[in-house]
Amino acid sequence: MKEFLAITKALSDEGRVRILLALRGGELCVCQLIELLALAPSTVSRHMAILRQAGLVELRKEGRWAYYRLAGEEAPPMVRRALDWVVESVGRNARAQEDRRRLKEILRIDKEELCKLLKEG
Amino acid sequence: MKEFLAITKALSDEGRVRILLALRGGELCVCQLIELLALAPSTVSRHMAILRQAGLVELRKEGRWAYYRLAGEEAPPMVRRALDWVVESVGRNARAQEDRRRLKEILRIDKEELCKLLKEG
DNA sequence: TCTACAATTCGCCATACATCGAAATGTAAT
């Protein structure tokens, strides 16, 4: 029950749901999610910790960068079904499509460049 | 997205999840849920309002009594899948089984009798 | 009409959570 509630709580924030949907296209760097959601780095980092604690996303660290991806096939059925449910329920949402569009643009920018831009404003 | 978040928020409280699982056996009166969860009537009523707003349960009023049941087949797929997910994830939980046992006993008591007992404490 | 009563709504309190900026962490480059 605790694990289940960790998932439902993780899913009960719009920003975190948007993150999960954005990760459908493959792993993303934290700075890319910061740009997408327009939130403070500390806030996004906290969101990722919550998603990770719930088992919904996995982390890969490479140098200074942190890449997050959706939980894989080996994840517990409870988690897999949660992710499927999210995608089927809000994957075609207006907000989700807008994010998809913006994400394409964000991915065009080099990561290093993107981080610089974030600092300036 | 708003409807989806209404569901995830509704599901992110243990008491409300227990209520949904208890309703698997068919509709229940509010006083029966009060007894099962050992919460104040006002609290249970609020929980039911949240579940109803999310579309997860339906209400039937009969005289002074209010009966709640799980959303039916005609409910949106998002809701149906949520309920299926809940049942499959925590339906066999220890807490859920204990509730099932206690619910059997509660259902043996006449509703009028049960309400009287609740007043006394 | 008046009373009893199941359920709901309201007002209040304590706790949990989202957010931010500042400080800390750890890695890469100079």
Add this chain to the structure above:
DNA sequence: ATTACATTTCGATGTATGGCGAATTGTAGA
């Protein structure tokens, strides 16, 4: 070694949420 920098952790603040008791609502019976 030192600096630069992506990310995380920490501390503070405002808002949301769960809980209760009191007051309200609406229905059934006296």
